[in-house]
Amino acid sequence: MPYPFVLPTTSAFFFSSSFSCETHPSLPLNASTHRGVVRDTLKKHKRLPPLSQVSNLSSVVSSLNSYLPYLFAIDAGLSHRAVQGEEINVILKTAPAIEWRPTLSESAVVPGKRETARVKIQSLEYEVFFALSALASACTLQARAALQPLYVTSTAPVGTQQRQAALASASKSLLDAASICDYLAARAEGLVAAPPCADISQAAARAQCSLALAEATLLAVLKDDPYPAVVAQDRNRNDTEWMYKAPEIPKVRTHLFARLCLAAADHAAQAHSLCAGAGGRMSHGFLRYLEDLRRTSRAKACRFLAIDAEMGGQTGTAIAWLQAGFLELGVERKDVKKSGGGGSGGGGLSKFKKEWTERREDRKAEKGADWGADASKLEETRVLEMLEAKWTKQNDTIFTQAIPPTGQLLAQMPSGREIYSIKPFRPPLLDGAALEAMRAPPDRSDDAGNYPSSDEDTIVDAVPVGAFPGTQADYRTGTPNYY
Structure with missing residues (x-):
């Protein structure tokens, strides 16, 4: 991003x-x-x-x-x-x-x-x-x-x-x-x-x-x-x-941040619909980025609503909001380990693939290449995983609150708010x-014959002075070779 x-x-x-x-x-x-x-x-x-x-x-x-x-x-x-x-x-x-x-x-x-x-x-x-x-x-x-x-x-x-x-x-x-x-x-x-x-x-x-x-x-x-x-x-x-x-984060601002993120999601959705309706002529990479940005924005809104719930002592609802954030990102999640180790349970291969993807994204940012081409989906996933591991451990050992269904929470999301x-x-x-x-x-004259292509590094030589038309190739223009 x-x-x-x-x-x-x-x-x-x-x-x-x-x-x-x-x-x-x-x-x-x-x-x-x-x-x-x-x-x-x-x-x-x-x-x-x-x-x-x-x-x-x-x-x-x-x-x-x-x-x-x-x-x-x-x-x-x-x-x-x-x-x-x-x-x-x-x-x-x-x-x-x-x-x-x-x-x-x-x-x-x-x-x-x-x-x-x-x-x-x-x-x-x-x-x-x-x-x-x-x-x-x-x-x-x-x-x-x-x-x-x-x-x-x-x-x-x-x-x-x-x-x-x-x-x-x-x-x-x-x-x-x-x-x-x-x-x-x-x-x-x-x-x-x-x-x-x-x-x-x-x-x-x-x-x-x-x-x-x-x-x-x-x-x-x-x-x-x-x-x-x-x-x-x-x-x-x-x-x-x-x-x-x-x-x-001050509690008074969590709802504001959530509404700002939802406004960003609306803008990204509008951009995607405009490009998708252009007859399929837009780049698939650009369309994918717009969809990822919409997902990331909505996931951020879910995270701020989760922070608001956790500040109010509703840890179960906060975890449900985090799960809604994963759902918005399209990230498949399994049951979180009760040990609080963070992340989803899964085989070593999936964990290795995830770590390799994260290291590759970090190297892209270091080299200044196409970092952030996923609209910060990976970054938001990391934040959600950190909070999920922390709050799940607290809920399993201290609060023991029920986690409500995510569908009911998504239906209660507020509207977006513009800032700019x-x-x-x-x-x-x-x-x-x-x-x-x-x-x-x-x-001076504006000669249009010297730069015919945007891919050429050299200037095409003009017709030598006094040359008969069509014979400019017979004239030596570089450094002469003496025998």
Whole structure:
């Protein structure tokens, strides 16, 4: 958590090949320059190892934020809208030919490659959609980067202040992503033609907005939820805090946290229904993550209701709520050992498989790979098992209360409660000085023949000066060899 998005890549495109601007002749050239930076940054980011991608996210966000004002200026010029009080007159010469590689669609795989095929777009509107979608995904990845130190168990656990700062930074990034996706979904309402892929459809934008809201809501709960940190401490050999106070949550907040988790579950369910209704074109991994997030959110709500019951002396009801949490997660449970050893009874093979899965997830978090791809189901399972072992032992030796059926408790779950509202996204605009400078004619040509593919590392050589057309292959362009 949050979802490990993969950033898209794109082919080269030069605006002067399809657009001209009478009022600001240098606008197409400047837009092409900033788009080239975005293309190179996305291509470089794709080829970096996972740990290096974390430090490169700021470059991705910066390049996209620098490119968007020029893209929106051309979009405003096509619609004869003023920017900063200045009229921009952009003329469409030919339909643009741009390629983007989607990352959420179940597209056809290129023969001989493991990557999905690129989609061709011939509208500037879809260029706006892909650029903003990439920015929203980058914001979500920044939230993951801020949270990653909290899940590493090979080093000493982070302090309280650092933990709160990481959660606040991640929440801000997720709310920014939700704002961008909400803008895209509203903008898609005016489109008549079907999008070229599911990545930039209205359903996908609505789903990503709901997903970001769900994850931000769960982070608001995680700020005051001590149990995941306690479970992580138990696995961390470098933890020197061997004596700590038992986790405490004020009783007045347990119901609030449960309702927040249920609101997150509703957002995740809405996102899943939107993507599942997109004709089966969305990635199965993305759909599975949305379903896992819904389950995890409801299981967290059951845990907080269990904590509330245990604080009130109803240990049997608390254990029933924990069992309801396992049921929401889809985890099969057998009778808990009366010795309080924790976990379900089962053979050595199932225990070995469980421990191997947990170690693999810890290694993913340490390496910065696709950790948390199960929407924190494993983490919540660990917390439920810890509380179940503790309370079962207490109930068997001290309280001896009956455990009510889980079905009756699930029917009594409260409704969700929202904590965040989406702030409207305002497209970035060029300032007056930049617009005034682009009234001058361009100082160089916008050559569209040098970057034909987003997968090539080298620039295709242009035709040598003075060469007869079609004979450029006969000219030596590298370092000459002397015999």
